[in-house]
Amino acid sequence: MSDELEQEPMDEFERDLARALRRVEVRSETTAKFLAIAAEARAEHQRTGKMWVRPASGGRLLFLPKPQILLGGTIAAVLVLGLFAGEKVQERRKAEIVARQFEVAMRITGRTLDGVEERVSRAGTRQEKE
């Protein structure tokens, strides 16, 4: 295309389109709103370092905390999560040790019982012979 668009003059329809799309004048209240919101954002940023963001759902601008505070918060959250995870790992290790000790104890008890049983049966055999 459009060498039509680049070089040739606009046709009647395009000229009508351009006329229909003339810039709209902005009402003075809207100008005041533009200036006020920008001043508010600037003042907030200078005072607190907060950054602005418009929520995806629309509505008023929100001001976020300073990046340093956000970073500090993130580090703190990671530390807390790390501690929690570490505690869980410790608990799991303790439970494993207890289970292993129980298993050993059961094995020892089993062997002891076997020995007792054997001795009892040997004593019984001896009595029968006598």
Add this chain to the structure above:
Amino acid sequence: MEFRGLVEEHQSMVFSIALRVLGDSGAAEEVAQDVFVEMHGSLERLESPEHVKFWLRRVVSHRSVDYLRRGRLRPEFAAEEWTEEHGRGWDESVVRNEAVGMRLEQMVSSLPRGLRAAVVLRYQEDLTPDEIAKILEQPLATVKSNLQRGLEMLRQKAGTVLKEYVRER
């Protein structure tokens, strides 16, 4: 550069681009506000009046398209449905009486989303496809094809919906 002066000079351009792309004045006002707040934070980086104009056109076009992507406005017609569906139910007498310009403006605002920004920058801002490609950060071929497609759709639509207008010419 003084902020107030820049707002006063460019607000009409910024608001109009957003309005034509979004087709909703409340949404356009919101987008324009965000653009000026962003400009306020970027003033030191804007080097000349031409740079300011280019920057504003680029940012408002992108913010408007982002706004559409977030789906906060009414759903659009797919490109293939547009010619048949758009304008169905318009009262013919209203069409006859209302200004043709207003109908054309409405048609632009309801074009498939991918085509709108290019058409607005071309016919509202009188920019060349090359300039539009730089602003929208799209390949020149894409811009040319979107412009051609948009223009064809508008011509076709005007031919069916604005019959009175066509006959007058």
